[in-house]
Amino acid sequence: MLALNSTSLDLIHFDAAIVDLDGTMVDTLGDFAESLNRMLRDLDLPPVAPAAIERMVGKGSEHLIHSALVHVMTPVGAVDVEARAQALFERAWDRYQHHYLAINGQHSALYPGVIEGLKALRARGLRLACLTNKPTSFARPLLAAKGLDGFFELVFGGDAFERKKPDPLPLLKTCEALGTVPARTLMVGDSSNDARAARAAGCPVVLVTYGYNHGEPVRGVDADGFVDSLADL
Numbered sequence: 001m002l003a004l005n006s007t008s009l010d011l012i013h014f015d016a017a018i019v020d021l022d023g024t025m026v027d028t029l030g031d032f033a034e035s036l037n038r039m040l041r042d043l044d045l046p047p048v049a050p051a052a053i054e055r056m057v058g059k060g061s062e063h064l065i066h067s068a069l070v071h072v073m074t075p076v077g078a079v080d081v082e083a084r085a086q087a088l089f090e091r092a093w094d095r096y097q098h099h100y101l102a103i104n105g106q107h108s109a110l111y112p113g114v115i116e117g118l119k120a121l122r123a124r125g126l127r128l129a130c131l132t133n134k135p136t137s138f139a140r141p142l143l144a145a146k147g148l149d150g151f152f153e154l155v156f157g158g159d160a161f162e163r164k165k166p167d168p169l170p171l172l173k174t175c176e177a178l179g180t181v182p183a184r185t186l187m188v189g190d191s192s193n194d195a196r197a198a199r200a201a202g203c204p205v206v207l208v209t210y211g212y213n214h215g216e217p218v219r220g221v222d223a224d225g226f227v228d229s230l231a232d233l
Contacts, residue, residue, distance in 0.1 A: 011124040011233070016180040018171060018203070019152075020189035021132035021139055022057060023211030025114045025230070026146055029054055030107030035100040036068050042095045043088060045072050055215035058191050060133040060158040061100075065092050100138055105145035111210060117230025118151045126186075129174050133158035133165055133193070154178065166193040168200035175201070188230070192216070195223045206233075 022028045029050055037047040048068050056067040069085035069092060121128060128151050132139050136157030143149040154177055158164045161173050175185050187198035190211025198205035199222065206225045207218055219226060227233060 011121065011126060011186075013184065014124075014126055014186045014204075015184045016127040016129065016175075016178045017121050017186040017188055018129050018131045018174050019118075020187075020191075020194050021130055021142070022134055023190035023213075024111075024188060024194075024208055025118075025130075025148060026105075026108050026110055026142060028108040028142070029057070029212075030109075031100065031103060031105065031142075032057060032064065034103050034107050035096055036064070038099040039065070039092055039095040040068065040072060043092060045069070048072050054212055057212040058133065058193050058214060060164050061096065061135055061138070062089075062093070065089065065096050097135075101141075104138060105142050108142070108146075110146055110148075111208075111229070113229030113231030114148070117233045118148070120231070120233050122151060127178055127180070128152050129154040129156065129178055131156050131165070131170055131174050135159050166196035166200070168197050171197050171201035171203055175203070188233070190218065192221045195221045198223075 019025060032053050033050045036053060040047055048071055052071055056064050066085055066089060069088055070081055073081045073084060130139065130143060130152045134157055136155065136159055139157045140155055143155065154174065156170060156174055161170045163169045171187060175182050182202035185203050187194055187203045187205040189205065190208045191213040195205050195207060204224045206227060207221060207223045209218055209226050209228050
Protein backbone atom coordinates (compact mmCIF):
# COMPACT_ATOMS: atom_id res chain seq x y z
CA MET A 1 0.00 0.00 0.00
CA LEU A 2 1.33 3.44 -0.87
CA ALA A 3 2.27 5.67 2.03
CA LEU A 4 0.46 8.94 1.49
CA ASN A 5 0.35 12.06 3.60
CA SER A 6 -1.30 15.45 3.53
CA THR A 7 1.70 17.25 2.07
CA SER A 8 2.98 14.85 -0.56
CA LEU A 9 0.51 12.95 -2.72
CA ASP A 10 2.31 11.56 -5.75
CA LEU A 11 -0.54 11.33 -8.23
CA ILE A 12 1.69 9.58 -10.76
CA HIS A 13 0.83 6.34 -8.92
CA PHE A 14 -2.86 6.60 -9.89
CA ASP A 15 -4.91 6.19 -13.04
CA ALA A 16 -8.20 7.36 -11.53
CA ALA A 17 -9.84 8.81 -8.45
CA ILE A 18 -13.21 8.04 -6.90
CA VAL A 19 -14.57 11.03 -5.01
CA ASP A 20 -17.33 11.08 -2.40
CA LEU A 21 -19.94 13.87 -2.51
CA ASP A 22 -21.58 14.85 0.81
CA GLY A 23 -19.03 16.14 3.29
CA THR A 24 -16.19 15.81 0.77
CA MET A 25 -17.11 18.17 -2.06
CA VAL A 26 -20.34 19.78 -0.87
CA ASP A 27 -21.51 20.79 2.60
CA THR A 28 -25.07 19.52 2.31
CA LEU A 29 -26.04 19.65 5.98
CA GLY A 30 -28.45 22.53 5.28
CA ASP A 31 -30.20 20.52 2.55
CA PHE A 32 -30.54 17.54 4.87
CA ALA A 33 -31.91 19.66 7.70
CA GLU A 34 -34.43 21.48 5.51
CA SER A 35 -35.71 18.30 3.84
CA LEU A 36 -35.88 16.24 7.02
CA ASN A 37 -37.67 18.93 8.99
CA ARG A 38 -40.20 19.50 6.22
CA MET A 39 -40.75 15.73 6.21
CA LEU A 40 -41.15 15.62 9.99
CA ARG A 41 -43.59 18.52 9.87
CA ASP A 42 -45.69 16.59 7.34
CA LEU A 43 -45.73 13.67 9.80
CA ASP A 44 -46.70 15.92 12.75
CA LEU A 45 -43.38 15.18 14.45
CA PRO A 46 -40.97 17.64 16.10
CA PRO A 47 -37.91 18.94 14.22
CA VAL A 48 -34.38 17.59 14.50
CA ALA A 49 -31.38 19.86 15.05
CA PRO A 50 -28.60 20.06 12.41
CA ALA A 51 -26.02 18.96 15.00
CA ALA A 52 -27.89 15.68 15.45
CA ILE A 53 -28.35 15.24 11.70
CA GLU A 54 -24.62 15.60 11.10
CA ARG A 55 -23.97 12.39 13.06
CA MET A 56 -26.56 10.51 10.97
CA VAL A 57 -25.18 11.43 7.53
CA GLY A 58 -23.14 9.08 5.38
CA LYS A 59 -24.95 5.76 5.28
CA GLY A 60 -27.61 6.58 2.73
CA SER A 61 -30.99 8.28 2.78
CA GLU A 62 -32.79 5.27 4.22
CA HIS A 63 -30.53 5.25 7.26
CA LEU A 64 -30.80 9.04 7.59
CA ILE A 65 -34.60 9.03 7.55
CA HIS A 66 -34.90 6.11 9.97
CA SER A 67 -32.37 7.69 12.34
CA ALA A 68 -34.21 11.02 12.29
CA LEU A 69 -37.54 9.31 13.03
CA VAL A 70 -36.08 7.38 15.95
CA HIS A 71 -34.33 10.50 17.25
CA VAL A 72 -37.45 12.67 17.40
CA MET A 73 -39.71 9.90 18.71
CA THR A 74 -37.43 8.72 21.51
CA PRO A 75 -37.67 11.80 23.79
CA VAL A 76 -41.45 11.50 24.06
CA GLY A 77 -41.00 8.12 25.73
CA ALA A 78 -42.85 6.21 23.07
CA VAL A 79 -42.90 2.43 23.31
CA ASP A 80 -41.42 0.40 20.43
CA VAL A 81 -39.82 3.42 18.79
CA GLU A 82 -37.96 1.31 16.22
CA ALA A 83 -41.18 -0.42 15.17
CA ARG A 84 -43.07 2.87 14.95
CA ALA A 85 -40.29 4.42 12.90
CA GLN A 86 -40.36 1.48 10.53
CA ALA A 87 -44.13 1.73 10.20
CA LEU A 88 -43.79 5.40 9.21
CA PHE A 89 -40.85 4.85 6.90
CA GLU A 90 -42.61 4.56 3.54
CA ARG A 91 -44.59 7.75 4.08
CA ALA A 92 -41.50 9.48 5.46
CA TRP A 93 -39.41 8.44 2.47
CA ASP A 94 -42.05 9.74 0.06
CA ARG A 95 -42.19 13.13 1.80
CA TYR A 96 -38.40 13.35 2.16
CA GLN A 97 -37.86 12.60 -1.52
CA HIS A 98 -40.45 15.21 -2.48
CA HIS A 99 -38.86 17.90 -0.36
CA TYR A 100 -35.23 17.05 -1.14
CA LEU A 101 -35.77 17.19 -4.88
CA ALA A 102 -37.51 20.55 -4.45
CA ILE A 103 -34.64 22.21 -2.53
CA ASN A 104 -31.63 20.14 -3.69
CA GLY A 105 -28.54 22.38 -3.52
CA GLN A 106 -30.33 25.48 -2.25
CA HIS A 107 -29.05 25.14 1.33
CA SER A 108 -25.61 23.72 0.55
CA ALA A 109 -22.23 25.05 -0.55
CA LEU A 110 -18.97 23.85 -2.06
CA TYR A 111 -16.14 23.41 0.38
CA PRO A 112 -13.12 25.67 -0.30
CA GLY A 113 -10.58 24.14 -2.68
CA VAL A 114 -12.89 21.62 -4.32
CA ILE A 115 -12.70 23.05 -7.84
CA GLU A 116 -8.93 23.48 -7.56
CA GLY A 117 -8.52 19.91 -6.32
CA LEU A 118 -10.61 18.39 -9.10
CA LYS A 119 -8.73 20.46 -11.69
CA ALA A 120 -5.43 19.20 -10.27
CA LEU A 121 -6.56 15.59 -10.50
CA ARG A 122 -7.71 16.07 -14.08
CA ALA A 123 -4.51 17.93 -14.98
CA ARG A 124 -2.53 14.87 -13.87
CA GLY A 125 -4.55 12.75 -16.27
CA LEU A 126 -6.68 10.96 -13.69
CA ARG A 127 -10.12 9.77 -14.71
CA LEU A 128 -12.75 10.78 -12.16
CA ALA A 129 -15.88 9.11 -10.83
CA CYS A 130 -18.22 10.37 -8.12
CA LEU A 131 -19.41 7.63 -5.77
CA THR A 132 -21.88 8.54 -3.04
CA ASN A 133 -24.41 6.82 -0.81
CA LYS A 134 -26.85 9.59 -1.78
CA PRO A 135 -29.51 8.42 -4.28
CA THR A 136 -28.39 8.96 -7.87
CA SER A 137 -31.49 11.09 -8.55
CA PHE A 138 -30.28 13.49 -5.82
CA ALA A 139 -26.58 13.34 -6.68
CA ARG A 140 -26.68 14.23 -10.36
CA PRO A 141 -28.74 17.44 -9.99
CA LEU A 142 -26.57 18.54 -7.05
CA LEU A 143 -23.35 18.08 -9.03
CA ALA A 144 -24.87 20.07 -11.89
CA ALA A 145 -26.11 22.83 -9.58
CA LYS A 146 -22.64 23.24 -8.08
CA GLY A 147 -20.82 23.14 -11.43
CA LEU A 148 -19.11 19.83 -10.70
CA ASP A 149 -20.76 17.50 -13.20
CA GLY A 150 -18.25 18.26 -15.96
CA PHE A 151 -15.39 16.79 -13.94
CA PHE A 152 -16.82 13.26 -13.69
CA GLU A 153 -17.04 10.54 -16.31
CA LEU A 154 -19.25 8.46 -14.05
CA VAL A 155 -21.66 9.15 -11.19
CA PHE A 156 -22.94 6.33 -8.99
CA GLY A 157 -25.39 6.84 -6.14
CA GLY A 158 -26.29 4.60 -3.24
CA ASP A 159 -28.98 2.91 -5.33
CA ALA A 160 -26.62 2.01 -8.19
CA PHE A 161 -25.43 -1.25 -6.65
CA GLU A 162 -26.78 -3.97 -4.37
CA ARG A 163 -24.85 -2.60 -1.38
CA LYS A 164 -23.60 0.78 -0.18
CA LYS A 165 -20.30 1.93 1.30
CA PRO A 166 -18.72 0.79 3.64
CA ASP A 167 -19.18 -2.39 1.65
CA PRO A 168 -16.40 -2.59 -0.97
CA LEU A 169 -18.79 -3.56 -3.79
CA PRO A 170 -19.50 0.03 -4.97
CA LEU A 171 -15.77 0.79 -5.22
CA LEU A 172 -15.02 -2.45 -7.03
CA LYS A 173 -17.87 -1.86 -9.48
CA THR A 174 -16.73 1.74 -10.05
CA CYS A 175 -13.18 0.58 -10.75
CA GLU A 176 -14.59 -1.97 -13.17
CA ALA A 177 -16.61 0.73 -14.94
CA LEU A 178 -13.53 2.96 -15.15
CA GLY A 179 -11.38 0.09 -16.37
CA THR A 180 -8.85 0.62 -13.59
CA VAL A 181 -7.39 -1.65 -10.92
CA PRO A 182 -8.16 -0.76 -7.28
CA ALA A 183 -4.48 -0.38 -6.32
CA ARG A 184 -4.17 2.47 -8.85
CA THR A 185 -7.50 4.08 -8.01
CA LEU A 186 -7.49 6.69 -5.23
CA MET A 187 -10.55 7.01 -2.98
CA VAL A 188 -11.16 10.52 -1.67
CA GLY A 189 -13.76 10.80 1.08
CA ASP A 190 -14.61 12.23 4.47
CA SER A 191 -15.55 9.32 6.72
CA SER A 192 -14.90 5.84 8.03
CA ASN A 193 -17.44 4.57 5.48
CA ASP A 194 -15.16 5.66 2.64
CA ALA A 195 -12.02 4.36 4.34
CA ARG A 196 -13.48 0.96 5.24
CA ALA A 197 -14.83 0.48 1.72
CA ALA A 198 -11.49 1.47 0.21
CA ARG A 199 -9.50 -0.81 2.51
CA ALA A 200 -11.71 -3.77 1.67
CA ALA A 201 -11.58 -3.01 -2.07
CA GLY A 202 -7.81 -2.51 -2.11
CA CYS A 203 -7.91 1.19 -3.01
CA PRO A 204 -5.58 3.74 -1.39
CA VAL A 205 -7.68 6.28 0.52
CA VAL A 206 -7.28 9.91 1.53
CA LEU A 207 -9.78 11.63 3.80
CA VAL A 208 -10.58 15.33 4.17
CA THR A 209 -10.37 16.64 7.72
CA TYR A 210 -13.77 18.35 7.54
CA GLY A 211 -17.08 16.74 6.57
CA TYR A 212 -19.24 14.17 8.31
CA ASN A 213 -17.67 11.27 10.19
CA HIS A 214 -20.59 10.23 12.41
CA GLY A 215 -19.44 12.56 15.20
CA GLU A 216 -16.03 10.86 15.50
CA PRO A 217 -12.58 12.47 14.93
CA VAL A 218 -11.65 11.73 11.31
CA ARG A 219 -7.93 11.47 12.07
CA GLY A 220 -8.71 8.39 14.13
CA VAL A 221 -9.81 6.55 10.97
CA ASP A 222 -7.48 4.09 9.26
CA ALA A 223 -6.55 5.97 6.08
CA ASP A 224 -3.43 6.55 3.99
CA GLY A 225 -3.53 10.30 4.41
CA PHE A 226 -5.54 13.38 5.31
CA VAL A 227 -5.95 16.75 3.59
CA ASP A 228 -7.47 19.96 4.89
CA SER A 229 -8.66 20.85 1.39
CA LEU A 230 -8.97 19.06 -1.94
CA ALA A 231 -6.67 21.78 -3.25
CA ASP A 232 -3.90 20.06 -1.25
CA LEU A 233 -4.09 17.24 -3.79
